[in-house]
Amino acid sequence: MRILSQEEISPLLADHPEWTGGAEHLTRVFTAGDFAAAIAVVNKVAAIAEDMNHHPDIDLRWATLRFRVSTHSAGGVTDLDLELARRIEAVLAAESA
Template identity: 85%
Template sequence: MRLLQQEEISPLLADHPEWTGGAEHLSRVFTAADFPAAITVVDKVAVIAEEMNHHPDIDIRWKTLRFRLSTHSAGGVTELDLELARRIETLLASESG
């Protein structure tokens, strides 16, 4: 899997300003309505991750979720991370109402 350069990552960050990061990793914080809603989001992201066979790091603190994406085997951000970020963003948009 090829590592992406910052200029290849920048369009995603411009289109989805809630995402931050660069060539090493991408991250996004999402605050759910409550703890059960946060767990529901994690469950839905787990389904997406399994479909892609690409798994994010997820930190859960009460109703706040922090997603961190990188392709560990490649040592940074690849196209898989961009696609996973897009899919997570679509899910979060639907969860936000």
């Protein structure tokens, strides 16, 4: 798997400005309504990650979640991470609606 350049990552960041990062990793912070809502989001993202066999780093602090995606075996962000970020974003958008 090939690490993407900043130019290849930029469209995702432009479409989803809550995501930050570059070729090493992408990060998104999300605040849910409460702890139970945050856990529900984690469970939804976990199901996606299992289906993709690609798992983000997730940090949970009460209702605040921090997602970090990268392909550890490649040493940076790959197409798989962009897809995972898009799917996570869809979960977060649905949670915010």
